[in-house]
Amino acid sequence: MTASEPESGRGRPRLGVFKLASCDGCQLTLLDCEDELLALAGAVEIVHFPEVSSRLAAEGPFDLVLLEGSVSTEEQRELVHAVRARTPRLVAIGACATAGGIQALRNFADHEEYVRAVYARPEYVSTLAAATPASEHVRVDFELRGCPIDRGQLLELLVATLLGRKPQVPDESVCMECKRRGQVCVMVARGEPCLGPVTHAGCGAICPAYARGCYGCFGPKESPNPSALSARLSRDGASDDEIARRFRVFTGWAGPFREESLRRGR
Amino acid sequence: MDADERTYRVDLMTRVEGEGRFLLRVRDGVVERAELSIFEAPRFFEALLRGRSIDEVPDIVARICGICPVAYQMSAVRALEAALGVQPTPEIRRLRRLLYCGEWIESHALHVFLLHAPDFLGYESAVEMAADHRPVVEMGLRMKRAGNALIELLGGRAIHPISVRVGGFSRAPARSALAAHRDALARGLEDALAAVAWAAGLEAPDFEQDYVFVALDADVYPLEEGRGIRISDGTTLPEADFETRFGEVQVPHSNALQCRMLDGRAYLTGPIARLALHAERLHPRAREAWEGTGMSLPVRNPYLSMVVRCVELVHAFAEALDLLDGYRGAEPSAVPWEAADAVGYGATEAPRGLLWHRYAVRADGTVAEAKIVPPTSQNQARIEEDLASIGPELAAMEHGAATRRCEQLVRAYDPCISCATHFLELDLGRE
Ligand code: SF4
Ligand code: SF4
Numbered sequence: 001m002t003a004s005e006p007e008s009g010r011g012r013p014r015l016g017v018f019k020l021a022s023c024d025g026c027q028l029t030l031l032d033c034e035d036e037l038l039a040l041a042g043a044v045e046i047v048h049f050p051e052v053s054s055r056l057a058a059e060g061p062f063d064l065v066l067l068e069g070s071v072s073t074e075e076q077r078e079l080v081h082a083v084r085a086r087t088p089r090l091v092a093i094g095a096c097a098t099a100g101g102i103q104a105l106r107n108f109a110d111h112e113e114y115v116r117a118v119y120a121r122p123e124y125v126s127t128l129a130a131a132t133p134a135s136e137h138v139r140v141d142f143e144l145r146g147c148p149i150d151r152g153q154l155l156e157l158l159v160a161t162l163l164g165r166k167p168q169v170p171d172e173s174v175c176m177e178c179k180r181r182g183q184v185c186v187m188v189a190r191g192e193p194c195l196g197p198v199t200h201a202g203c204g205a206i207c208p209a210y211a212r213g214c215y216g217c218f219g220p221k222e223s224p225n226p227s228a229l230s231a232r233l234s235r236d237g238a239s240d241d242e243i244a245r246r247f248r249v250f251t252g253w254a255g256p257f258r259e260e261s262l263r264r265g266r
Numbered sequence: 267m268d269a270d271e272r273t274y275r276v277d278l279m280t281r282v283e284g285e286g287r288f289l290l291r292v293r294d295g296v297v298e299r300a301e302l303s304i305f306e307a308p309r310f311f312e313a314l315l316r317g318r319s320i321d322e323v324p325d326i327v328a329r330i331c332g333i334c335p336v337a338y339q340m341s342a343v344r345a346l347e348a349a350l351g352v353q354p355t356p357e358i359r360r361l362r363r364l365l366y367c368g369e370w371i372e373s374h375a376l377h378v379f380l381l382h383a384p385d386f387l388g389y390e391s392a393v394e395m396a397a398d399h400r401p402v403v404e405m406g407l408r409m410k411r412a413g414n415a416l417i418e419l420l421g422g423r424a425i426h427p428i429s430v431r432v433g434g435f436s437r438a439p440a441r442s443a444l445a446a447h448r449d450a451l452a453r454g455l456e457d458a459l460a461a462v463a464w465a466a467g468l469e470a471p472d473f474e475q476d477y478v479f480v481a482l483d484a485d486v487y488p489l490e491e492g493r494g495i496r497i498s499d500g501t502t503l504p505e506a507d508f509e510t511r512f513g514e515v516q517v518p519h520s521n522a523l524q525c526r527m528l529d530g531r532a533y534l535t536g537p538i539a540r541l542a543l544h545a546e547r548l549h550p551r552a553r554e555a556w557e558g559t560g561m562s563l564p565v566r567n568p569y570l571s572m573v574v575r576c577v578e579l580v581h582a583f584a585e586a587l588d589l590l591d592g593y594r595g596a597e598p599s600a601v602p603w604e605a606a607d608a609v610g611y612g613a614t615e616a617p618r619g620l621l622w623h624r625y626a627v628r629a630d631g632t633v634a635e636a637k638i639v640p641p642t643s644q645n646q647a648r649i650e651e652d653l654a655s656i657g658p659e660l661a662a663m664e665h666g667a668a669t670r671r672c673e674q675l676v677r678a679y680d681p682c683i684s685c686a687t688h689f690l691e692l693d694l695g696r697e
Contacts (some may be wrong), residue, residue: 011381016501019285020307021306021307021309021331022332022684023329023331023332023335023428023684024283024284024331024332024333024684025329025331025332025333025335025425026332027332028332028425029425030334031376031380032410032414032425034407034408034410034411034414035407036406037393038393038396038403038404041396044295046391046393049284050278050279050280050281050285051280051281051381051392052280052281052282052380052393053281053390053394054280054390054391054673055391055394055645056278056280056385072307072309073307075308101329102309102311102314102326102329103309103310103314105314106310106313106314109313109314131309135571146346147329147426148332148423148426150426151597157663170363187439199280205420205422206423206428207422207428209422209437209438210422210428210429210437211436211437212428212429212431212436212437215325215428217426225267242319245322247317249325249326250320251331260374266374
């Protein structure tokens with residue numbers, strides 16, 4: 001395999017990391033690659049990554065941009081468009097950037113009410129009524145799921161980019177990972193509600209491995225069947241409100257989860 | 267004669283967590299403005315917690331901060347357990363303290379070696395610094411990895427652990443699984459001891475301030491639980507009374523709200539405050555390391571925070587080893603609880619300082635109200651006062667160097683802007 005020519009045509013691929021409304025956990029995942037960090041930093045050129053370097057060049061151009069966070073202010077809406085124009089490869093990282101994140105819960109509620117609940121002087125807070133994923137605003141070339149993203153999947157994405165191939169990120173369900181891990185199903189064994197059957201793989205089924213149900217932080221898998229899961233949860237005694245609440249956490253704004261939660265709750 | 271007006275500003279602070287800027291304006295030697303502003307978008311955590319189920323709280327509040335999720339989880343379970351009258355077993359408490367040690371290690375190592383050290387050695391980033399100081403950066407990464415590995419074992423993953431529940435853990439590790447971390451932690455302890463000597467040897471600007479120190483009150487070095495909040499003026503108050511001494515106030519220069527003492531004073535929370543109030547409770551290895559620096563207590567120079575963080579790294583590694591050696595398993599890994607109409611308060615020591623939570627919950631198992639005061643909201647006023655204090659002496663420096671000096675000062679606090687944003691603070695000051 002040969003290394004791909006950076007499209008900006010100047011040496012090492014130029015990396016940008018941008019942040020919108022987020023907790024910084026997804027970009028921190030990059031710094032949590034302790035064993036690979038220095039090698040990575042040698043293989044790419046860090047052009048703009050405020051959490052890491054004071055040398056900033058937000059204008060780019062970039063070969064790869066990792067975008068964390070959801071669009072939740074007017075400035076962020078403008079930024080996401082600007083960033084899109086500066087890179088051939090825009091990768092949304094994490095539940096915030098790919099599904100709106102936990103802050104997208106406000107999309108279901110009265111926004112004014114939220115602002116009033118937190119700030120004494122709500123008239124000064126300028127935010128959009130909704131927190132939305134990058135893909136609702138611009139074309140996104142690839143998405144890494146999770147809240148936070150998985151370190152292994154991030155490394156795979158970076159290596160694939162360096163080598164100019166497609167990242168191998170399976171879109172099966174958490175259930176598949178769970179079964180491969182040889183775990184006893186928490187739903188079958190203990191009637192514990194678990195979103196594993198409808199959730200995108202990538203975490204390694206850690207929740208069931210730690211004796212609790214999956215809470216869906218990687219968002220819906222490819223063609224999930226959330227209604228079938230809801231039916232099962234209600235057979236096990238969950239109320240409609242509870243079912244709606246379970247679909248509506250870190251990736252509740254993602255299409256299939258949103259629709260299912262709206263079908264079940266308010 | 268023209269007025270001598272100097273403005274030092276950075277519009278996007280780097281090597282900090284989250285998005286903020288500062289501005290310092292000095293005219294004829296008099297400081298006109300000293301502001302740390304936060305423009306990170308709010309995420310409304312307190313509002314979105316309303317109506318959620320009590321057992322979801324540790325999962326949700328973790329997302330306030332990717333660097334210190336455990337701190338949010340720990341303050342939340344403390345407050346909720348206080349509300350519901352839940353008493354976790356000693357073994358659960360041991361695991362919580364151990365988990366929190368992992369977070370202190372991960373967060374302090376990140377701050378010292380990847381974010382702040384480049385200020386002292388004259389680099390734009392740790393990556394550039396590594397070209398000339400590779401062993402130091404590798405040492406930091408090694409410690410950070412050991413801290414993260416501990417969180418991964420106890421919590422399932424390093425960022426946003428999944429095992430922390432009201433009442434305990436969804437699953438406790440086997441003794442053998444924990445014992446497998448012993449070597450990495452022992453190596454970490456050696457690294458941390460070396461780090462103290464290294465950090466103490468760096469040249470820090472001369473600068474001393476009079477601080478009011480605030481930290482959790484405890485019999486041991488304060489971390490995951492305490493019996494109140496201690497102020498260096500000699501008072502101690504119950505966690506429930508936090509709002510009788512501290513609160514948000516309006517400051518004229520920027521319209522921003524900051525957490526101060528109700529008498530208007532700014533105060534300091536975090537490593538320097540913890541050391542000032544609890545030095546005698548440090549682990550003996552950490553005490554020894556601190557004494558080896560020859561520095562005196564209390565530390566009044568914020569530029570020395572990195573040294574104190576390294577001392578706390580020693581403490582966290584040494585204590586983690588002790589906790590691990592004394593572990594005999596923790597079954598059951600959680601104690602049962604029942605929802606009730608109740609209010610509870612809980613504070614713990616996040617890597618950056620005191621993190622206070624209050625929850626009102628309902629018998630139907632939901633959250634009625636949440637209030638969260640993160641460390642950076644509390645330190646923000648103090649950061650501004652420090653900026654104002656260095657203002658006059660910056661005139662003797664070249665402008666770029668003076669601006670970097672300001673940045674170094676702000677960074678010394680390890681401000682976590684993502685945390686601060688979602689609660690009390692907001693940049694209301696428009697230029
Ligand atoms: S997806 Fe989760 S971990 Fe990533 S930035 Fe958003 S809240 Fe943080
Ligand atoms: S525990 Fe959850 S993820 Fe695992 S098999 Fe059962 S439903 Fe699927």
